[in-house]
Every structure is written in structure tokens, then in C-alpha cells.
Amino acid sequence: MSEIEKKACPVIAKHIKVALVGQPNVGKSMLINSVSNAHLHVGNFSGVTVDKTEVLFDYKGYHFTVVDLPGTYAFTDYSIEERVTHKYLCDDGYDLIINVVDSTNLEKNLQLTSELMSMNKDIVIALNMSDEAQKEGIEIDEEYMSELLGIPCVKTSAVTKEGIEKLLDSVVSVGEQERQESKLIFSEPVEEEITKIVSYLQKHKHEASNSYRNIAINLLKNNKKTYTRLHDDPIWTELQPILIEATKHIELHHDSDDVKEAFAEEYASFNKGIITEVVKASAVQEKKTITQKIDNILIHPLFGIPIFLFFMWGLFQLTFEIGSIPMEWIEALFGWLGDTIGATIANEDVRSLIVDGVIAGVGAVVLFVPNIIILFIGIALLESTGYMSRVAFLLDGFFHKFGLHGQSFIPLVTGFGCSIPAYMSARILKNDRDRLLTLFIIGFMSCGARLPVYVLFAGAFFSAEMAGNVLFAIYIGGAFLGLIAAKILKLTAFKGADEPFVMEMPKYRLPSVKLIWHTVLTKTMMYLKKAGTFIAAASMLIWFLSNYPHNLELEEEFASKIELASLADEKKELSNELAVKHLEQSYLGTIGKFSEPLFEPLGFDWRMSVALQTGLAAKEVVVSTLGVLYSLGDEVDEESGTLVDAISKNISFASAVAFIVVIMIYLPCLAASIVFTREAGGIKYFFYLFAFTSILAYSLAFVAYNIALMFS
Amino acid sequence: MKTLKDCEKNQKVRVVKLHAPKELKQRLISFGIMKEAILEVIEYAPARSTIEVKVGKMNLALRAKEAELIEVKPI
Secondary structure, X not given: OXXXXXXXXXXXXXXXXXXXXXXXXXXXHHHHHHHHOOOXXXXXXXXXXXXXXXXXXXXXXXXEEEEEOOOOOOOXXXXXXXXXXXXXHHOOOOOEEEEEEEHHHHHHHHHHHHHHHOOOOEEEEEEEOHHHHHHOOEEEOHHHHHHHHOOOEEEOEOOOOEOHHHHHHHHHHHHHOOOOOOOXXXXXXXXXXXXXXXXXXXXXXXXXXXXXXXHHHHHHOOOHHHHHHHHOOOOHHHHHHHHHHHHHHHHHHOOOOOHHHHHHHHHHHHHHHHHHHHEEEOHHHHOOOHHHXXXXXXOOOOOHHHHHHHHHHHHHHHHHHOOOOOHHHHHHHHHHHHHHHHHHOOOHHHHHHHHHHHHHHHXXXXXXHHHHHHHHHHHHHHHHHOHHHHHHHHHHHHHHHOOOOHHHHHHHHHHHHOHHHHHHHHHHOOOHHHHHHHHHHHOOOOOOOOHHHHHHHXXXXXXXXXXXXXXXXXXXXXXXXXXXXXXXXXXXXXXXXXXXXXXXXXXXXXXXXXXXXXXXXXXXXXXXXXXHHHHHXXXXXXXXXXXOOOOHHHHHHHHHHHHHOOOHHHHHHHHHHHHHHHHHOOHHHHHHHHHHHHHHHHOOOHHHHHHHHHOOOOHHHHHHHHHHHHHHHHOOOOOOOOHHHHHHHHOOHHHHHHHHHHHHHOOOOHHHHHHHHHHHOOHHHHHHHHHHHHHHHHHHHHHHHHHHHHHO | OOEHXXXXXXXXXXXXXXXXXXXXXXXXXXXXXXXXXXXXXXEEOHHHOEEEEEEOOEEEEEEXXXXXXXXXXXX
């Protein structure tokens, strides 16, 4: 591996641009990761890579650009990802294709390979997952296969890094050689028709960059590009009837009215031939595989769903129970940090900005890193083991009743982590209506950034034993609201026919520790980075808005009052009162007071109103805003050290419930809103989303507040 | 006409014809469900709304509604 380096592109090096193509879930991204030490997101379900990603590296004097394309089963333009891949492959912006295939399921994978072979491009086949194939007793004669297909085939394993260099060597040598004619052979009737067209083209000395055989195949396959190219040619008038006749023959031979179906069958029998020649599988295959054994339990018609719910419940229990252990330490650390740094700053205003603004705000967010890590680990496990597709299978019937597609489950669960990748992964839904519908309700799946708010409130109002359950209830409640919202939207805005549900159920894989570690690390670092930059800046802004303008009159009035007071307690109480008064007349107080009447029916004081508004930027800011606002008001009171105490003291239970409801439903953060707008395909959808979520959040919070009032 | 929907768990069948509309047909074909392919019913989801079938070495989930469009004969 020493020869592979990640470098900036040197100008003199020779360039090779490779398109990485394969069916979904064959390990394309993982392969590219092990080639270049890049870090692309990898999961065990179809559609992890939703957009093309470029990775650059150098190897043996060549500068490689590898374009990781979304997985595609065939060139059907079925989903957005397939369209991305197909379009990229049809445009000529690359030198050659690495076709990644799953060695354990060669027959299915070769179906795409045959389509690639009729594209007139250089191809190298990576027989990936060769380690798994070996374990399953599948032996592939790669040399014979290379010979039969006329394409170099290299056994690789992204996990053990076997064959990676050999693959790159093949790419280099293929790039240097002349292109070979594809060795794809069809059944006799089809070959006959191809010969007819080829000889017609020969007779008329048709000029083309592709071989005549290739043109003939593409014409018969109804390939649009070839069609348009020939359509304007004078020979078309004569060629067209020949073509129609030929198509008729082929369709008759295959007893089908669809020439694409006929060709798929042609490919399948060609591939079957290849497989019989090059693959030796040991006979012990009939034993039940581990996947089947696990599936007997996990997708059991009766127990499957309860097991899934149990897993989710367990995850939220862990999130709260284990996550709360290091919280005290983090809190103590930031308290100490505030004191230590505060002591070194002489200027009162600057000290307050740093200690009460930045450190309090960032500290309030960092506090929840342990919770976030556990949640991310849970989701990463769900993604990488293959369980995700099982749940989609179990829930499709149920989802379908709410107008959702079973595969909506994948973006929805991703939404529990972060809405942004969730919006992106909604691309696996082919139908635009289904996709839009899913996009609209992803926000109901509470993302990781909302977790701090929930943990804070659950901790403030419930005992430690109950808090995990409350958390679970909030998440499940949000999900259910999402389903109901989906049903409403499906019946009104997104009426239409149902999309078929056809989905691969991947084999279970043991999650690689490295992979999980990596995914969780990246996401946690992103969270921390946000805390250090965006949240810190927002905290400073909120600190400023809550400290200014200074009201000298007020300060003087209280200063003299404090001086007059004799008892220490009285002094404390007065300075406390000053802080509260000061906060109320600050800019933030003014905004809060201004919007207070709007939120009054929900039982929010102005501080909560402000927190909700700042939360539009990011949900973590809700916590840091509360942190800043309550720490300023209460800091004089030495007894109440933590924000949790401040909240339970200052906010009524009913208001807290209403607050949680709003947080659950209203608009996700600014970044997510931008991604939503992009994925939905227009700013108008953003306004729909804003109106929909705001109205729903407000009315449900109102109901929740009044119900909670009755009980408290 | 017997369709995939009417099969029992663990039953093996051969595909006779796809009665699906063009687009769905392409989709099924791209997963390997085509004439002469051998399918095995692995599991039914609750209320038989969704079916898991084995095609070659791949497991595939289909809705009952789609399974109804796949004509099969037992082997």
C-alpha cells in the first residue's frame, strides 16, 4: 500500500479517470476507501451513495480520479440515483469503468456487466468480496473469466485489501492498450438479426466511431443515443424497416412484447453460460445460512415488530442511562473552565461574554456529546448490519396504510440521527410524490440535535429511571405524528397511485468496528465542530442581545438599594432581581416580550419564546439559549448550579410539555432546511413545510398544554 | 393462473410470465425475476402484506400486490 498516496494533483502526471460502477451494496464505496484511504459513508443497504463522489490519489506515476457512482441494478432510470449513474456513464467524461461485482452473487451482478459491455467502453471487473465468497465455498476462475469476457477480472476484497494493487495495475494496462471488441454473444436468432444489420451498415459504408456490431446491438436494444444519431442519416429510411422486422423476430423468439425484456433474457442466458464455466461452488450450499437463521427470528410475522420496538427502546434507554454518566464530569469541567478563565479576565463585560456567553452556551451543547455518540452508534449498527432492510420489510404493510413506501423507512430512521443525510437518502424513492411525502415528514423524526433539549427537559421533570422511557415516548410519539401527518398529506396534497415495493434484503454482515468507529467519529466531530464554531458564535450573539442595551438608571437604582440593604440574603435577592429586570429590558428580552403574546396560549415565558426562535438556526442553540438566559438570571443564586435545576424551577410542567411538542414538530435547523429545499426541488416547498409544521406544532402544543394543565 | 402471491412459505416455483406494466417489469427483471427464473418464498410479513422471496442468491422483498403480477408454476 505504500505506493498509494493521497496527494494534490501534480500537473505532469498521467491522468486516468475511472467510473466506479456496480449494483447497490456490492462494496463500491468501501473499495474506494481501501484504495485511497478516503472516508466515504458505507452502509449495508442499497442506496448509501446517493450522489457521485470523486476521490483523487496517485499510483505508479498515474493520477487517478475515481468517481464513485450510486449503485444501479440496471440501466432503467428507475430512481434518481440510477439516473445519476446512467447519465454519467453515457456522457464521455471518463476513461474507463471499474465494474465492481459481488463475488458471492455473480449471476445477478453480471446482468449489469452485460449492459456495460454493450456501451463500447474499457472495463475492468473487480470481483469484490472475494473473502466472503471463499468462506461460502465459491471458487471463481478469474483468468478464464477474463478470457471469456475479454475483460480483465481481478479478485478483490475491500475488507482484507486483497487485490487492490492488482486492480489498479489492470486499470493502468487497460488504459494503455487498444480497446477489444466485446465478447458478448447472443442466441442464434438475435445473432442473425445483428448480422443482417451489420452487413447493411457495411454495404453502405456507414461512418461511425463504434463498431458496426455495437451499433447493431444498441439499435436492437432501442438505445436512444444510437437512435437519434442514426435517425438523421440518409440510410435511416432503409434501415428502419429492417430494424422493425428484426425487433419483431426477437420479440417473437422470446414470447414477449418488450424488446428490453428479451435482451435481459439474452444477457441472463449468456451469464449463465459464463457462470457454469468459471464458478465452482461446493455442494454444501443447501444448509441454512446464518442470515436465514437470524431472519427466522428477526422477521418473524409475530415477533418481528415487537423485537424491533424493543431494540429501539433499548437504544433510547442506553442513550439516557449511559449518556448521563459522563455528563456530571463535563458539567464540572465547563464550570471549572468558566471559573479559571473568568478569573484571568479583568474587564467585566469581556469576562461575562466569555464565561456566560461562549462557555455557558458551548458547554450546554457539549454536555450532550455522550448521548449523541450512543445514538449514532445505534444508527450505524442498524445501517451496517443489514437490519434496516428487514425493518422496511416488516413495516411496509403498516407504512403502506399511511400512504408511505416501505423504503421510506430508511430515510426516516436516518432522520433520527440527522435530517440532512435523511433528506439526501430519500432519493432511493423513485416516485416523486413518495419522495416529497417522505421529505415532508422526515422532520418528525427527532434528530440528534433535538436530543439535548429532550434530555434536558426529561431530566428536569422526571426521575432518572423514568427519563429513558420518556425519551423513547417522545421519539415514538414524534414518529407516530409523522405517520399521521403522512396520511393527511397523502389524502390531500400528494394524492396518486401507489409505487411498487421491490427491495433487496442484503445478507447480514458483522459490522466492522473500524467502520462504526469511523462513522460515529465523523458525525461526533461534526457536532463538536458545530459547537465550537456556529454555536459559539450564536452564543455570543445571544449573550450580546441579552446584555445590551445597558440601562444605567436601573443599575443605579438597584445599586443604591443593595447598599441600603443590611442582610446578605436581601442583597442577594436584590441583585438577582436586577439581573432579571436587566434581562427583560435587553434586546433579546424585547424580542421575547414582543413575541410572548403569540406563545402565551402555549404557556411559554419570553425566554422559551426566544429559545424557540433561535432554534430555527439549529436545535442545539435552543439549549445554549436557555443556558445563557437562565444562567444570567440565576447565576447570583449559588445553590442552583445546573441548567436542569433552573429549568425545573422556572418552567411549569405543562409549559414544558408544550415546549417539547413544538420542538418535536417545528422546522429543523437552517442547514437542513436548505438541503430540504434543494432535494424537494423548489423554494415553494420550503414555505409549504414551514407553514405545515408551524401550524401543526402550534395547534398540537396548544392541545398538549391544556391537557397537561388539567392533570397538574 | 397461479401467481407468486398464492404460494406457500418455503415453496419453490418457476416464473412463467410477468404481467406487470412495463416499468415494474423492468424493475423485476433487473432483480433477476424473469421468465424461467426460480423463486423460493422465504417469509411473509404480518398480514401477508409483503413477501420475501429468494431469486438466485439474492433475497428480495415484494408487496403482495406486485407478487400477484408474477405468474408461476410449482416445481
